[in-house]
Amino acid sequence: MSTVVREIRESAGLSQAELATRSGVAQPNIAAYESGSRRASPQMIERLRRAAKPLPHEALAAHAAALESLAGRFGLSNVRVFGSASRGSDHPGSDLDLLVTRTGGVGLLGLASFADAASELLGVEVDVVSDGGLAPGHEILRTAVAV
Numbered sequence: 001m002s003t004v005v006r007e008i009r010e011s012a013g014l015s016q017a018e019l020a021t022r023s024g025v026a027q028p029n030i031a032a033y034e035s036g037s038r039r040a041s042p043q044m045i046e047r048l049r050r051a052a053k054p055l056p057h058e059a060l061a062a063h064a065a066a067l068e069s070l071a072g073r074f075g076l077s078n079v080r081v082f083g084s085a086s087r088g089s090d091h092p093g094s095d096l097d098l099l100v101t102r103t104g105g106v107g108l109l110g111l112a113s114f115a116d117a118a119s120e121l122l123g124v125e126v127d128v129v130s131d132g133g134l135a136p137g138h139e140i141l142r143t144a145v146a147v
Helices: 002-011 016-023 027-035 042-052 056-073 108-122 139-143
Strands: 076-082 096-102 126-130
Touching (some): 002 016, 002 027, 002 042, 016 027, 016 042, 056 108, 096 108, 108 126
Antiparallel strands (some): 076 096
16 A cells, blocks of 8 residues: 555655645655555545646646647637636646637537546546626636636
């Protein structure tokens, strides 16, 4: 079990302190799991796995160009991010909120299909909003930033 916790942490490129912050587990406990002096329960291992996943803003930064290309294949453009990921206040379990411009013929099914494909690409849950349905000056329009 000790190697599992170390593998989770190292594969995510996190220090023990970073994993502790993300998971809410004290760093000395993570060190104890890694050294084998303490056994992590299956629930704890799952908690650490979830915490080690990329944060939405990290996944977006790593795959921004691919996301924009994916959007184009679905007939979408002007991809922007809003919400916690745009503010850098996202946390493990946060979703990624995207604002897009639809081109002719793209309906709700197209937006949903893009959201699913984007979630698979980024490894985080993605919610998509079309700017066409928002009133001028809407908070999302004011706060969204380019990918």
